[in-house]
Amino acid sequence: MSKKIYERPILRKVVEGIPNKFGTIKKLNPISTIDNVPIDGIIKKYGSPVFILSEKTIRETYRMAYRAFSTRYPKVQFAWSYKTNYLDAVCRIFHEEGAWAEVVSGFEYEKVLDNNIPGNKIIFNGPDKSEKDLIRAINNKSLIHIDHFDELYTIIGLIDELKERPQVAIRVNMDTGIYPQWDRFGFNYENGSAWNAVNRILSTGKIDLVGLHIHIGTYITMSEAYATAIEKLAALANKIFDRFQTSIGYIDAGGGFASQNTLQGAYMPATDTTPSFDDYAHAITTAMTAASFPNNEKPTLILETGRALIDDAGWLAGSVLANKRLADGRRAMIIDTGVNLMFTAFWYDHEIYPVQETTFQSEPTTIYGPLCMNIDVIRKNIDFPMLNKGDHFVIKRVGAYTMTQWMQFITYRPNIVLIDEQGEVHLIRKAEDKEVFRRQELVPKHLK
Numbered sequence: 001m002s003k004k005i006y007e008r009p010i011l012r013k014v015v016e017g018i019p020n021k022f023g024t025i026k027k028l029n030p031i032s033t034i035d036n037v038p039i040d041g042i043i044k045k046y047g048s049p050v051f052i053l054s055e056k057t058i059r060e061t062y063r064m065a066y067r068a069f070s071t072r073y074p075k076v077q078f079a080w081s082y083k084t085n086y087l088d089a090v091c092r093i094f095h096e097e098g099a100w101a102e103v104v105s106g107f108e109y110e111k112v113l114d115n116n117i118p119g120n121k122i123i124f125n126g127p128d129k130s131e132k133d134l135i136r137a138i139n140n141k142s143l144i145h146i147d148h149f150d151e152l153y154t155i156i157g158l159i160d161e162l163k164e165r166p167q168v169a170i171r172v173n174m175d176t177g178i179y180p181q182w183d184r185f186g187f188n189y190e191n192g193s194a195w196n197a198v199n200r201i202l203s204t205g206k207i208d209l210v211g212l213h214i215h216i217g218t219y220i221t222m223s224e225a226y227a228t229a230i231e232k233l234a235a236l237a238n239k240i241f242d243r244f245q246t247s248i249g250y251i252d253a254g255g256g257f258a259s260q261n262t263l264q265g266a267y268m269p270a271t272d273t274t275p276s277f278d279d280y281a282h283a284i285t286t287a288m289t290a291a292s293f294p295n296n297e298k299p300t301l302i303l304e305t306g307r308a309l310i311d312d313a314g315w316l317a318g319s320v321l322a323n324k325r326l327a328d329g330r331r332a333m334i335i336d337t338g339v340n341l342m343f344t345a346f347w348y349d350h351e352i353y354p355v356q357e358t359t360f361q362s363e364p365t366t367i368y369g370p371l372c373m374n375i376d377v378i379r380k381n382i383d384f385p386m387l388n389k390g391d392h393f394v395i396k397r398v399g400a401y402t403m404t405q406w407m408q409f410i411t412y413r414p415n416i417v418l419i420d421e422q423g424e425v426h427l428i429r430k431a432e433d434k435e436v437f438r439r440q441e442l443v444p445k446h447l448k
Contacts, residue, residue: 027360028385031353031394035419039317039355039394042417042425048392049318049337051403051416053428055093057313058399059421062097065309068277072285075300079123081255082108084306084400085314089418089428091115094309102304106133109142123252123304125171125213127151127185134158144168145213145252147186152200159206169211169252170197174232176225182217189232195239202244209246211302212236215254219263219307223275226253227287234291241294248293250300253284259311261348261397264380277308307400314399316342317355320387321370331365333384335393338369338376340409342395344402345378352378355392358385371410408432 032039035054042050062078069076079102080094086108091101092115101112104126112122119140124133127147131154137144138155139162146152146168155166171186172194187193201207212233216225230251237248257280262270288301321334339345352367365384369376378395387393406413416429 030356032355034315035423037419037423037425040392043317043392046415046417049316049414052315052317053418054313055418055420058093061309061312065277068281072281073288073301077300077302079302079304081304081306083404085310085403086111087403087428088115138162138164138166141167145171147171156204166207167210168207169213170194171213176216176228178217178225185215198240202246211250211252212248213252216256218256219258220256221258221273221275223280223283227283230284230287234293237293248299250302252302255304255306257305257308259307259397261311264347264349310399311397316395316398318393320389320391322389331363332368333365334368336370338371341406342378342402343405351396353394354387355394
């Protein structure tokens with residue numbers, strides 16, 4: 001008789017459907033519809049996986065954010081962050097709601113023009129603006145946020161050739177109490193670089209300094225940091241007026257508002273710790289109102305938040321490929337969605353739900369994508385019910401960055417659909433096929 005292979009014993013939590021000591025039943029309730037549209041039906045028609053966006057949620061979230069700020073401060077303007085999600089259908093919804101455009105590349109600038117947004121409602125951020133980009137932005141009277149001295153010198157070298165006066169702001173980085181301090185964008189406040197940039201701009205007499213901009217970080221959960229930044233920008237605005245008699249037309253508080261996605265390693269879920277739009281608005285507008293600006297004129301407040309406006313509106317539905325046991329006995333589930341589509345899985349513990357009813361039994365599970373890479377992990381450890389091959393799942397809050405940071409690797413990128421306010425489903429980006437890549441590839445003659 002041969003010796004049996006040793007199997008390590010494991011402890012498996014079993015919930016029998018009765019209240020636990022907290023008086024609640026531990027069960028992961030399924031999500032079977034989005035805006036009353038069955039997820040199974042969307043997968044059947046558009047394939048698996050498929051991204052799903054809710055127009056209703058986009059509009060409701062934007063209006064909630066705008067109301068939070070506009071009821072506290074008289075002059076507020078949102079600018080949609082194209083890098084967060086630059087699908088034309090998404091951008092046009094935000095523009096219909098009144099948002100300007102904020103871009104960080106010539107590619108994004110071109111998308112804005114194709115969406116019929118006038119140049120004077122485009123904010124051009126980012127460290128990579130070519131001479132061609134700058135000429136186009138100046139001629140279109142766009143708001144150019146200067147990131148570094150080399151960019152400033154390029155603009156100075158162009159002004160005599162152009163008919164329009166450049167409309168610029170400077171990006172200012174500073175100590176706001178956030179660690180680590182974001183100091184790669186713009187000119188530092190504390191070491192005098194920002195003041196040096198102001199002097200060089202206004203000494204030309206040919207450039208209009210119309211604003212001041214900050215981007216203190218991403219996923220900022222300490223709203224008071226924005227108040228600190230506003231106070232410093234107000235001091236800089238007064239210093240500018242005292243020397244040059246130039247008033248700043250706007251203060252751009254940038255982006256960085258957190259969504260309700262929970263960061264990996266966080267002690268509490270983001271739904272309990274993320275500031276609301278009202279929290280951010282109170283901190284920022286209180287600082288704006290309390291600050292003493294030149295001539296007692298309040299500048300326009302511009303906000304570039306992206307993540308917090310779109311994350312809740314995005315879903316990713318897909319199918320289970322297989323289940324297996326790992327070497328230590330843990331259960332692993334393989335799904336048809338990998339980190340090529342869910343780059344944000346590297347820093348978020350995304351919420352994943354079954355689409356259909358499941359049993360009360362669940363156990364710790366690692367959820368892998370389909371890629372031949374060991375790092376293709378969607379959730380490292382989640383208490384999850386048993387789903388069989390072919391069963392459907394849905395991942396919440398994937399509206400931000402997933403559809404701009406995704407990559408074509410091993411699998412094609414899938415369809416993206418939009419559910420409108422009447423519950424109709426629209427295809428807004430077609431799935432890729434081999435022809436997408438064949439059109440771009442060239443083969444030398446000797447290899448044909």
